Amino acid sequence: MGLRGQAAIVGCAQYKPEKYATAPRMFHLEQIAELAGQALADAGLGLHDLDGLAVNGAHFHEASAFVPAVVAEYLGIRVSFAEVVDLGGTSAVAMAWRAAAAIELGLCRAVLCVIPARLPPPDPDADPAAGATGYGAHSDRYGAPEAEFDIPYGHLGQNTGYAMIAQQYAHRYGYDPAAMAKIVVDQRSNALANPEALFHGQPLTVEDVLASRMVADPLHLLEIVMPVAGGAAFIVASGDLARNCRQRPVMVRGCGEQLDFKSPSYARDMTVTPIAAAARRAFAMSGLKPADMHMAQIYDCYTITVLLSLEDAGFCAKGEGMAFLREHDLTWRGDFPLNTHGGQLSFGQSGAAGGMSQLLEAVTQIRGGAGARQLRHHDNAFVSGTGGVMSEQGALVLAGA
16 A cells, blocks of 8 residues: 555745845745745646645744635635645655645645745744744643653753754764764765755865864754755646656655654654654655665754664664764765755755755756756655654655656
């Protein structure tokens, strides 16, 4: 059971990441309309072709409920499939397979998947999430376990959570800071070949990474993403529609998703992440194996996320990730191309839309449109998404038609 590979990603659009202080601040609906127009143009489709919609509803300014209806009304489209996806950094991966499933079920023919840039609230005092965000946490509301048992004891948000996971991994398997720094450096090399990357033109060395400030032991500043402003969209279409589009169709061959906890405090084993189950399902569904992938576009909010995702997705055995990093060239020129756009560590993490950059890079590479960083072999791609603190993860196997 699963996807039959009959739906394809046919159009993409993405804002260039910008620092929040310099970014334009259009309303969410305006962003969605602009991104939709760009993605439709990329696909060679018209607004009338859209009959499905997947949006991220978190912090949506123009509506706190009925978000798909508000978006559809604004765009002037009628949809027979509508979905709000709120899975943080795995929202893009989740949107892709939900859209593909809806198409294969015959509910619709073309689905717009879109995540606009997050905007500051018009009135921070009236925003119920403002307090949690200020703490670096996700939920400080009355009754939330995180608010009662994590925040009061200093376990605030992502840095401490991922550091705690890294510490547990180090205790069990050992830890090589230079190998972890190599992830950042190899991805920065990819960003140097990508004019759209936030850190394009800014080379980096392992020594630079290790000399950067320790934020939460063992994570250095340059091992942690810098959140930026940006948004993105893509269109998933039926096979018959995809054949008439401008670009090479990128088929959604396999998918998987796993949500295990909200805070890592409640993880059964911090060194085994939800991507293990998600990737296993995605590969089994696709009929392909990790060895068949020409690239891995892995969510990289922190270096430890990449390490654990490589192991748990089956690219190397558990506990052998450090050796894998040392032994492989992760750049677009190398034997294991990883995050060929620079990853979020060097391309930039635009909130929930940050997870789209990995997916869109896979599509760009498979279509042969990556320019200076184009891979020689580029038919099959593994894409992952991560939400929360290794809380919810998704996996896709994509292949060119």
